[in-house]
Amino acid sequence: MRLTKTFVPTLRDDPADAEIASHRLLLRAGFIRRLTAGVYTSLPLALRVIRKVEAIVREEMEASGSIEIRVPIVLPAEPWKATGRWQRYGNEVFKLEDRHGREMMLGPTEEEVFAPLVAGDLPSYRDLPINLFQVEWKYRDEKRPRFGLLRGREFLMKDAYSFDRDEAGMRESYRVMYEAYERIFDRIGLGYVIVEADPGSIGGGINHEFMALADVGEDLFVRCVNGDYLADIEAATPEAAPAVEAELEPMVEVETPGAATIELVAAQLGIDEARTLKNVMFDVDGQTVAVLVPGDREVSEKKLARLYFPKVVRAFDDDDFERRGYAKGYVGPHGFDRDVAVLADPSVRAGANWVTGANRTDMHVTGMNLERDFRVDRWEALVQIRDGDRCPIDGGELEVGRSIVVGHIYQLSTEYSDPLRASFQDEDGSEKPYMMGCYGIGITRILAALVEQNHDGEGIVWPRHLAPFDVVVILANADDEPVRTEAERIYAALGQRGIEVVIDDREERAGVKFADADLIGYPVQVTVGKRGLAAGTVDLKVRASGERSTATLEDAVQAATDLLAGAP
RNA sequence: CGGGGCGUAGCGCAGCCUGGCAGCGCACUUGCUUUGGGAGCAAGAGGUCGCGGGUUCGAAUCCCGCCGCCCCGACCA
Incomplete structure (x- = not known):
């Protein structure tokens, strides 16, 4: 890809209304643009990262036996009324009306679509268990969208739903997903913790949150400094202090x-x-x-x-x-x-x-x-937990951490299959509701979490396997013919090796290109300029470490390849 | 939804208090010079000053209403 032939509008100044690093940098580096509150356009660089994250998610889901399908975003209201979420979600649902006055909505999550789908076509216990997933945009009219991709009203989510005969099956499906999620977040390379979450007011099934550590995260969790206790802030219970013996004063x-x-x-x-x-x-x-x-x-x-x-x-x-x-x-x-x-x-x-x-x-x-x-x-244990409280397991000190929830898995039991009358016929001929589980991963939110965890004063530092491009070839002197020829040669050769390479062939001064390369966060930079060419060399830089080196023209391609292989 | 702040060129902002030519920096166009860490000079182009109403000879500026955006709180991938 050439920068003159794509759409990477970097900004010289920080956008005024972006407060946190991920929002600010994704805007500045030309990954996203805001359309309206909580709704963002994905520009080419963002799309490339999204696809790489998606690919990991997709691979691990499929490896775990989940089947990808695509269900609609525009949904009829009736199933949602049946489960009570039409009312309960309230204003959080984007509601529509079609030309006949029929109530419709944009999908905020899709239990109401998956359960009837399965019930319609997989009516026998012989069809179970089954696990279906999709990667699709979701719509929630959040009370307060904020922080760019961190909390959007439109966001890309992988959502999966499992259907089992009985509780043991559901638990097994859940376990498989739990392990798939561990592999997914390990491969993505996020620093994260898994906590058993607040069962919530929606019913109380077992559920776990996968939380990416981030100072700007909106979700709090608690952990013991001794490492033996980890919990959602709303589920955590501190060890109760011992009763005191005191001389009673008069009132x-x-x-x-x-x-x-x-x-x-x-x-x-x-x-x-x-x-x-x-x-x-x-x-x-x-x-x-x-x-x-x-x-x-x-x-x-x-x-x-x-x-x-x-x-x-x-x-x-x-x-x-x-x-x-x-x-x-x-x-x-x-x-x-x-x-x-x-x-x-x-x-x-x-x-x-x-x-x-x-x-x-x-x-x-x-x-x-x-x-x-x-x-x-x-x-009843009703205090809000805080730093310094005692761990219920070993009495150690508890600390409150901040995080971004990037994955959430639930054992739903028959919470949705009951009201939706989503049932199958069991071996004994009886009609039973599916035992369901649901499993979400916020793809676009992962982008924000990755940037929060991987940036410095100059810009984003993408991990190699998720960067929009592996290597940037910078023409330090764009109008110098020998420089251009040599840069084009290196660019083509890297591409032939299967390396995702972009060439900065813009008519810009070198300083602008260096700054943009650091801002965007390509793992490896190869600079071809008059100066180096005179000595028969190119300059290389590893974004993450800042390490610089030179290579001869003949070795340039191999040197870049090696640096890339060693990049984090 | 409550509280706070902000809407002026693509981006960042000044002007508003005290009404009187719509400005600055960056980006953009053209030319010359420059050329390895966000160049210089010159000439340009770009604006319903968020929208509607009101006050006034005259409104970006004052008044009323609305809309949008950001931040802080209660909910969520």
Whole structure:
């Protein structure tokens, strides 16, 4: 490929609205262009990388027995209404209407298409198990698309669905996919961790997330410094602190004018925030629920939501406080009526003589103690985990890491096959719903994750096997005929060796070409210029290491080939 | 959806407060010089100043409404 004959619009300045490295560099290096929020055009370089990632995914899926098909993006609404996702996904679905007024949508994921497809044509247990996949664009009208390819409203996903007779089969299909995913992410070369994820409010099947490590990642996970514990932040439970023995102080009311937050109370009374007892109020389908945690901790709403699923958990708003007659910011657990469910995190057992609200504006109490002064109906691990918490396995220190979820696999059981009436006839003649699994990989998101993990101050540093091109041949003096001839010879020879090579034959100064080559991140650069030619040599540079070398004209092709073979 | 910010040439920005010729750098075109780490000089081309309305002799600038984009929070490959 010649740069004069393709479309690689590099930018000299950083785009103003790209904050993170992957977004900024993919725009600057001419890989992508934004069309509208969360929707990007893939230019030639991006397309080449996408295809290489896809190829790895495809190979490993097929090697694992999954069969590729292509199902539509434009979908009828009915199956989605049957599973309840038409409503549950809500505004996240791009909804359409056809000319007859029929409701349609763009596919955000495709259980509703795959399950009926299989049910229609593979009605016998003899047809099972089967695993189908596709690589196709997905559409989700995200609340907040951001960071370029990291969270788009249109993104390329590999999605696979397994269908089994029974639970044992499903687990086996799941295991096969789990191992395929390990091979895929190993081959792609991402630094990643696998965590058993929050079962989520959608039903609670076993599922694992494949998380690419990245400081800008939006997904948090927890791991023990001793390496024996790894979990999704919302699923992680710290080791409970031991109960303390303390001399019980009497409960005393104190004036705390204007101190409606933990921070202000602690400051006014000159105490640590951890000494205060935080009372967070929720409404759960009409029932009032109080959650007690130490003042320096946060309540995990997700954990609470999971506890009450399928009921809907909603934090109290001002109207709720008014209706219940609670003084917002001054709520204390000693004033709860019997109809309030009082939940507490085990860490509350570890404290005594709490400072908490007095149930009157501008007043708090000190010396509040469990049993004597307030009750707890249920003990549940509900604190948001944080750095420094103790590992539940060995008590080691936990640390919170950031990541980008690039793969997610689920055991769905009959969650979708039931409502969709997707069933087969078993050996005994009985009608049974398929036991399903689903397996997603965000292809375009992997591009972003790769750039996050592989860049420096000059630009992207693609791993060799995923780079848009292996080698760039730079004409340092584009209008010099001998230089051009020699560069063309090397370019052609590399191509003949099956190396993916691009020649920068633009009428640009050498500096521009060097900067662009570093920005785009070709693993190996070969520079042909007057200077070197006079000495009978070309210059080579390995992008990742920055290592420079020279080679004679005769050795140039072999030297570039060798450097490429040794590149990361 | 709540909070914050921004929309002026392809990209990055100034001008707006205090209304009066629409500017700067890069990129682009032509010429000359230059030529191995983002060249110099000269001459050009490129704008519904996000959209609509209002105030005014006059609006990029003031007022009202809308739209778009980015960032922070609750959801997700």
